[in-house]
Amino acid sequence: DIQMTQSPSTLSASVGDRVTITCRASQSISGSLAWYQQKPGRAPTLLIYETSTLETEVPSRFDGSGFGTEFTLTISSLQPDDFATYYCQQYTNSSWTFGQGTKVEIK
Amino acid sequence: QVQLVESGGGVVQPGRSLTLSCAASGFIFSNYGMQWVRQAPGKGLEWVAIIWFDGSDKYYADSVKGRCTISRDSSENTLHLEMNNLRAEDTAVYYCARDNHGGTLDLWGQGTLVTVSA
Numbered sequence: 001d002i003q004m005t006q007s008p009s010t011l012s013a014s015v016g017d018r019v020t021i022t023c024r025a026s027q028s029i030s031g032s033l034a035w036y037q038q039k040p041g042r043a044p045t046l047l048i049y050e051t052s053t054l055e056t057e058v059p060s061r062f063d064g065s066g067f068g069t070e071f072t073l074t075i076s077s078l079q080p081d082d083f084a085t086y087y088c089q090q091y092t093n094s095s096w097t098f099g100q101g102t103k104v105e106i107k
Numbered sequence: 108q109v110q111l112v113e114s115g116g117g118v119v120q121p122g123r124s125l126t127l128s129c130a131a132s133g134f135i136f137s138n139y140g141m142q143w144v145r146q147a148p149g150k151g152l153e154w155v156a157i158i159w160f161d162g163s164d165k166y167y168a169d170s171v172k173g174r175c176t177i178s179r180d181s182s183e184n185t186l187h188l189e190m191n192n193l194r195a196e197d198t199a200v201y202y203c204a205r206d207n208h209g210g211t212l213d214l215w216g217q218g219t220l221v222t223v224s225a
Contacts, residue, residue, distance in 0.1 A: 001169070034211040036152075043215035044144075044152065049208045087152050091210025094166050096142070096154040 002026050004088055006099035012107040019075040021102045023088035028068045032092045035064055035073045038101075039084045047086075048073065078104070109133035109214060111203050116219030119193055129186040129203030129216055136184040137161070140206035143177060143188045145199035146218075153199070156188065157206060171197075193223045 003026040013019050023033065031051040036044040046055045048064040051071060061076045075082055083106055088099040115127040129141070143155040156167045156177040165177050176189040186203050200220050204212035 032210065034208075036212070038152075043202055043218055044212070045215070046211055046213045049211040049213075053208075055213060089152075089154075089211070096157065096166075096210065098144075098152040098154060101151040 002029060002090055002092065002095055002097050004090055004097050004099040006086075006088055006102050008102060009100065010103045010105060012105045013078050014107045015078055015080060017078045017107075019078050019082075019104060021073045021086055021088075021104075023066075023071045023073070023099050025069045025071075025090055029090040029092045031067055032090055033064070033066065033071050034089045034091065035062075036087045036089065037082075037084045038087065044087065075104075111205065111214060111216035113201065113203050113216040113219040116201065116221045118222045118224060120225055121194060121223055123193055124189070124191045125193060125221060126190070127188040127201055127203075127219060127221070129188075131184045131186065131205075134205070134214075136179075137181040141177075141179060141186045142204050142206050142212060143186075144202045144204055144212070144215075145197075145221075146202070147196075147199045150199075155201070158186070160206075190221075193221075195223050197221060198223045 005024045007022050033051050035048040038044040052064040063074045085101045085103045112130045140160045142157045158165045158177045178187045200218040202218045203216045205214035207213040
């Protein structure tokens with residue numbers, strides 16, 4: 001099975017900061033990677049799919065990049081609504097795996 | 108509106124069975140694959156199972172393979188997850204989600220809590 005490893009596990013940042021989260025796959029997944037945001041007590045929501053395509057209505061401050069085994073999610077200017085936990089997910093070869101999550105906290 | 112609503116969760120003893128349901132509305136259910144994802148208390152997301160849009164193929168996580176069956180009723184716009192021989196480690200919020208863009212989950216239900224405890 002393909003394993004997904006996110007770093008860091010927790011990130012402390014301030015409003016306006018540029019934030020980057022990394023997701024590494026244990027083997028190549030080409031560009032089959034999505035990012036989700038989850039707030040406490042709520043279901044996850046899709047932010048980005050196919051590595052870099054923003055889901056409808058997702059603000060442009062979110063950006064995804066990468067290919068193969070290394071991927072990043074960047075928030076260009078952190079907003080109060082962005083404090084949440086972020087998960088990457090790969091979907092290849094009849095296999096679906098999430099990363100362990102990165103919690104973005106207020107500094 | 109476009110939504111997924113799960114039901115069927117509750118407290119169940121180890122070794123017993125439970126079936127979760129997910130009612131879809133506001134979109135053409137038979138056009139989409141569907142998945143179940145779970146989240147243990149305080150933990151991350153874990154993929155559980157997927158069923159193709161037409162029910163022709165199904166895949167399961169190793170942690171539930173042989174104990175869970177995913178199914179769908181397109182006449183009722185409903186997804187199901189039958190869980191047997193439940194274990195304490197199956198305790199989680201179970202989400203159903205719509206599979207779009209070739210594997211990503213663009214619509215989620217609110218979740219239903221399953222607690223496995225004696």
